[in-house]
Amino acid sequence: MKIGVIGLGYWGPNLVRNFLALKDVTKVTACDQKEERLTNIKEKFPSVELTGSSDHLLRGDSDAIVIATPVDTHYIFARKALENGKHVWVEKPFTSTSEEAEELLNIAEKNNLRIFVDHTFIYNGSVKKMKELVEKGELGNILYFDSTRINLGLFQRDVNVVWDLAPHDLSIMMYLLNHYKVKAISTSGIANYNGKENLAHINVFFDNNCFAHFHVNWLSPVKMRLMIVGGDKKMLVYDDMQNFEKIKVYDSGIDYKSAESIYEALVQYRIGDMFSPKINQTEALTLAAKEFIASINENRNPLTSGIEGLEIVKILEACDKSIKKMGELVELNTPVYY
Amino acid sequence: MKIGVIGLGYWGPNLVRNFLALKDVTKVTACDQKEERLTNIKEKFPSVELTGSSDHLLRGDSDAIVIATPVDTHYIFARKALENGKHVWVEKPFTSTSEEAEELLNIAEKNNLRIFVDHTFIYNGSVKKMKELVEKGELGNILYFDSTRINLGLFQRDVNVVWDLAPHDLSIMMYLLNHYKVKAISTSGIANYNGKENLAHINVFFDNNCFAHFHVNWLSPVKMRLMIVGGDKKMLVYDDMQNFEKIKVYDSGIDYKSAESIYEALVQYRIGDMFSPKINQTEALTLAAKEFIASINENRNPLTSGIEGLEIVKILEACDKSIKKMGELVELNTPVYY
């Protein structure tokens, strides 16, 4: 299989490195407009073919195109690739609008091509372990999902903090809670500098009374990557800033026995053992690249396909709509396919 | 000065202990309907006079009445005390409704009596230090305020988690940001058991683009008491779960120079030293009790008077209104007097 990579900024070189390392991949071509980025790739990965022209790449002999450019160019590059009969890998978020995403999905379906959206965290060992615990029913019914992703982060010029950071956590939430339907969303935040929000709080309402919340922030003095998943049997904390013991499962909660009057109801606290499972350390991007190749070889949708990518974009659009109206509720009717 | 304490549950004995220790206080009378609570006080504080009748206490010789009963009884006890010419101390939140609070304020003013609302955190060494730093302009303009107060907490039967936990953090916010005007509020959350919300997220919008957020939760496997105050000069973290170094001031932030196009704007990151100031360890409740006595002796409003208590109640009412409508925005016009 031959792979072409467009966009060699922050993430592109990692993509080149991972695809180069796959046995199925016989050739990697890399493309960027900036000369220095090409030179940089040349030095590190001398076997990679280079080009400064995306047209050249998109018309070339690559079987699949990996798009790691700014969000607003995803659609145009992906469409050309699909129209040229090539499978595509698109960085998150999938596209700038849901219309773009839907159009790409249609073209791919018509041409029987694969679209992979790089929600890398779905391939992360900690997230896989959380999924396993949720699937086994270890936590019981999920009552809430709470996520904090904050640090002194690079202000993006083209998107706000929601489009930059929330796709990670939204994709994890949808992966873990794939039986739950999102019903509505609201988002509040502020833009302190350039009109793009740099801090936001997203609330997600599900149709079964489950509730999710996301705090994303580019202007925090401390770095936090913290998720709490509250189940009615056990509760879980995923702290990605820890070097070890990233996942902790608490046998804690309350036992509630309702009664005629709430004053007679029996609430009992349960604080039990804590358990921190061993986590698979394989680099998530390696597993993601393998899944992409496998989905092509097996002629099937990848785990993180354009369908999931579209759902995330719909939520991001809803966030933007809500945040402009100080958190007004936006209804959604999201089917999730993970 | 003679002090009468009504309500000897969780917090009452702390109040008895602190008032007993004050030089100005010559007598403490304590009141509860439950015999075992009176016995308990008798054993620990033999000099305290006891009564099972609140009427007896409210008509007795106490100069001031300290009310540590469930929220929905605050108003009735406080009104009787004021009508009997006694100053009152009321636990937080002040009252169940803003009408009740306003009526109490009117009676107190008419009778020239003091109302103290026990927002204890305002007397805490860490909070005093934060106030000092904000006042000195150490942080610059405050861009945002973020608070997390979560743990596996006692489900209250009479109020939801907002009325139980948020008064602490709302009072700290109002104390720190007393020049800023709250403009509107929204609150989202869920009630998983008895119809009272056990998890909530509160957003507060100010008229100067500052933004505050509060996460309160009775159903978290981990205990967190974390505040971030983001200024345009420096940023501060207050982690009350640390045994030491509760306050950290970060000389970090961004320097933003706007330009015609946002793509030309200059954003520079600044990560500098961190500083953790020494904190005064005096028990907050001791300082609160002294302030109450001083306000009576000096015939002036205490630092945390009924006026501030009323403002908090207005915000809590707005939270309730919003949470019932899935986070609908509720406008406020809050003058703050700290």
Next chain:
Amino acid sequence: MKIGVIGLGYWGPNLVRNFLALKDVTKVTACDQKEERLTNIKEKFPSVELTGSSDHLLRGDSDAIVIATPVDTHYIFARKALENGKHVWVEKPFTSTSEEAEELLNIAEKNNLRIFVDHTFIYNGSVKKMKELVEKGELGNILYFDSTRINLGLFQRDVNVVWDLAPHDLSIMMYLLNHYKVKAISTSGIANYNGKENLAHINVFFDNNCFAHFHVNWLSPVKMRLMIVGGDKKMLVYDDMQNFEKIKVYDSGIDYKSAESIYEALVQYRIGDMFSPKINQTEALTLAAKEFIASINENRNPLTSGIEGLEIVKILEACDKSIKKMGELVELNTPVYY
């Protein structure tokens, strides 16, 4: 049972409180030379009988005497109490010399009286849990024991940091490793101020190749209470500075298969799950007081008797001998009876 307590300084009031709360205890008499300490007890515990004379107490009607005075007075008070037919509870360390300890043990045996030495940590929930794990063979054979107990601590005037802090950790070690024989000891440290060592490192050699180390320090900017117990099956960390998750059991270690040449030996690393068991929160001193009373009622040695107290004193004497000679090895032949 009637209890007399001598010494009402830092720890004495806790002893009074705990004995008062026991059902078997019908009377507590407390004794100190300082008037203000007696007044303080009077206020907090009005039912306690007070005296300023230790002779009065030691000749009085108490069945047992609790000694919480400076170390160098333990022997004289304990001897008088035993000679007057009273059981004794002595704070740690038991005595200033092993001769004193042996003499007290002889008198107690002759008079069929109990000696309890207050190694409180043996009654602590975390230590009980460690003991349970070691007994069950969860850790396998113990290869090493490492303890750090450091902080900016009160300089004692009568003893050095070894006699002040190490008894806690030595008693825990002996409790956990009661099948292992201590063979020799060495101790190094420094005295920066008053000739009493304020920092020391103690090495303990066992006859089965197990090794223990203790760091005690009154001059540390940070407070640490950390133990590592390395077994050949699993390893355990006890961090007493954590508010939660004090005990963590790691399914980690190495699997070693020896071979003719060490270069052929197979060393495999095993990093597995971590588990943090729920800990009983009952106050250790309450359980200690109950054990003392039970040992008297049942006419048997308590769990922490004078015999264990003597062994600790022998180790402390060996430490002093070693530290004066810059860590010279001192042989011991310690039978342990826990």
Next chain:
Amino acid sequence: MKIGVIGLGYWGPNLVRNFLALKDVTKVTACDQKEERLTNIKEKFPSVELTGSSDHLLRGDSDAIVIATPVDTHYIFARKALENGKHVWVEKPFTSTSEEAEELLNIAEKNNLRIFVDHTFIYNGSVKKMKELVEKGELGNILYFDSTRINLGLFQRDVNVVWDLAPHDLSIMMYLLNHYKVKAISTSGIANYNGKENLAHINVFFDNNCFAHFHVNWLSPVKMRLMIVGGDKKMLVYDDMQNFEKIKVYDSGIDYKSAESIYEALVQYRIGDMFSPKINQTEALTLAAKEFIASINENRNPLTSGIEGLEIVKILEACDKSIKKMGELVELNTPVYY
């Protein structure tokens, strides 16, 4: 300048990468007996010249030879390099014996060549900051130095844990305390598997009453990299496991006023602010490589020369001598030249 690197195991590729990146370096030749390691270098750094023969390399055109092979081969490779007129860089520890080290120093001096010993930590931003603070007198006189470097580490087959881990911390101690003379040393530990100690405690006595202690351990369930430097003015903690705030300076300590009797002596505790300075993030190995090149160009000893390397080897030899006799004191007379 042309650089030859012998030994492409764990650390060698980092050396290749760093020397390649230096402007002064025009050619890097790399050497290893294992074919796969050469292939690996070829892939990552295609401009590097490769050879399987150390003789070839040592007789080649390199101006300096970088030796990253097992310790017991350092001497033979370094001697040949020096005899062939080449400067040498040797990984830590410098040599297996002090005689070897001294011989190499003699040859280098005779031939006017540089010997650099790779005590990389001396070039680390945190250590540089500590040095700066000590030099400025911020901490006052250093009373003690305490270091913990433990984890579940790779058992080395050729050396024990002291030779593997302690050179890092010993070199930091000597760098910080370069005015202090080491007087004697003792070391205790155990070998649980292959006869090489896997856990050791090193005590270092200075001639001015300062004291240092080092805990090194290959068999710990938790990873710790912790140093405490206790000064009589301030105290410092360096926690290298923290992602941020690695260095903390505490304005804490005691003020001691001696008196005729120690019972009258005045000991006052001082707990003040804490300060965490910004740390330079430049990779230490980059700065080390630059220092090596600069020392050659400027015809001067590098900061970490063979002289310092020899002093560390002398201490390691003393540790080995002591550990075999259960911690017997070994006197040293170490001049330090940093």
